[in-house]
Amino acid sequence: MHAEMPETLKVTADLRAFPIPEPYSEVLEQGMMINAGLQDGLLVMARFHQDHVDPQSFARFGIPFDESLKRAVVSRRAEFLATRVLGKLMLRQLGLSETAIGRSADRSPIWPAGCRGAISHTSGVCAVIALRGAGGYAGVDVETIVGDQTRKEIAESILTPPEMALLGNLSEPEANHLLTLLFSAKETLFKALYPQVLRFFGFECAQMVAPPQGGQLGLRLTTGLTPDLTAGRAFHLRYMEHDCKILTWMTNDTCQTK
Numbered sequence: 102m103h104a105e106m107p108e109t110l111k112v113t114a115d116l117r118a119f120p121i122p123e124p125y126s127e128v129l130e131q132g133m134m135i136n137a138g139l140q141d142g143l144l145v146m147a148r149f150h151q152d153h154v155d156p157q158s159f160a161r162f163g164i165p166f167d168e169s170l171k172r173a174v175v176s177r178r179a180e181f182l183a184t185r186v187l188g189k190l191m192l193r194q195l196g197l198s199e200t201a202i203g204r205s206a207d208r209s210p211i212w213p214a215g216c217r218g219a220i221s222h223t224s225g226v227c228a229v230i231a232l233r234g235a236g237g238y239a240g241v242d243v244e245t246i247v248g249d250q251t252r253k254e255i256a257e258s259i260l261t262p263p264e265m266a267l268l269g270n271l272s273e274p275e276a277n278h279l280l281t282l283l284f285s286a287k288e289t290l291f292k293a294l295y296p297q298v299l300r301f302f303g304f305e306c307a308q309m310v311a312p313p314q315g316g317q318l319g320l321r322l323t324t325g326l327t328p329d330l331t332a333g334r335a336f337h338l339r340y341m342e343h344d345c346k347i348l349t350w351m352t353n354d355t356c357q358t359k
Contacts, residue, residue: 116343119145121190128162128179128186137339140354142218142232143191146243146343149183151176151225162186164201169208183227184220191231192216209295219292223346230350240293240338240351242285249273252280259284261308261323278347283309285349286318286338293336293351298326310335318349 119132130148137144154175159166164185170178188202192213202220203211212218218231219241228243247255256268264283268276287304294302306326310319321335338351 119143119147119190121147125162125186125190128158128183129190132187132190133343135341135348137230137350138354139230139232139352141195141234142230142239142352143195144228144230144241144350145187145191146226146228146346146348147183147187148226149179149187149222151179154178154182158182163189163199165203167204169204180222180227184222184229187227187229188218188220188231191218191229195231195233197231197233217296219289221288221292226344226346228348230352232352237353238293238351240289240291241349242288242292243346243348244281244285244288246281246342246345246347247277247284249277252277255284256280259287259304261305264309267309267312278342279313281347282313282318282340282349285347286320286340289338289349289351290320290336294326294330297330302326313340316340 115136116133119134121129121132128149130150132145132147135144152175156166159182164182170181185202189199193199197216198213200213205211210220215235216231216233217235217239218229219239221228221242223243224245226243228241230239230241232239260283268279271279287307290307306322306324307320308323310321316339318338318340319335322330322332325331336351338349339355340347340349
């Protein structure tokens with residue numbers, strides 16, 4: 102049984118159905134569009150089938166079969182296919198190119214010209230944010246809320262000392278939720294900033310500014326990443342909880358810097 106989200110973190114969003122037409126319903130089971138306050142884009146979560154995925158499935162939906170998938174397990178192939186199919190449907194709804202989302206040598210997604218976005222997946226659920234315009238921030242991450250043991254195993258690798266101190270003052274269910282939220286938020290920040298940074302940077306490079314509240318969370322860089330992304334620069338992200346998952350996202354519309 103999953104613990105409920107602590108009231109201090111529980112934020113739901115306005116969800117609307119995102120239609121999954123045939124034959125794409127062979128891949129995606131159910132789509133939910135989040136009213137995320139985006140000016141020129143969409144944010145969608147969807148459940149996806151995790152079996153019966155083969156190279157022919159990719160060809161049927163116009164998604165190139167990436168070389169890295171040749172030896173991948175079925176679940177990995179399913180994640181890859183689901184995020185690309187969902188991204189394709191979202192770009193269609195935005196009136197943009199339906200060119201499949203590619204994959205660069207560093208494993209980051211390559212979006213068609215004239216748009217930007219980010220993808221994520223966890224436990225049979227994928228999330229995609231797609232926006233018009235090639236410039237600006239686009240980050241998203243979805244995570245299944247961790248349990249007590251997982252939290253104890255990974256907390257020190259994700260949190261800074263002040264964040265660890267805050268976690269220590271919470272009950273175990275609250276700590277599980279906050280750790281998941283911070284893990285997701287830092288993943289989202291990484292994806293949003295990576296096109297500018299173009300190199301890996303760890304969880305220790307960002308720290309929570311203040312406890313999350315009302316669906317908003319601030320992260321501040323603890324170290325400089327580029328001449329423009331200097332230590333101390335802050336970003337505001339959005340978050341919500343749905344069905345034991347935490348979703349975070351960041352765009353130019355939803356993030357404020359100072």
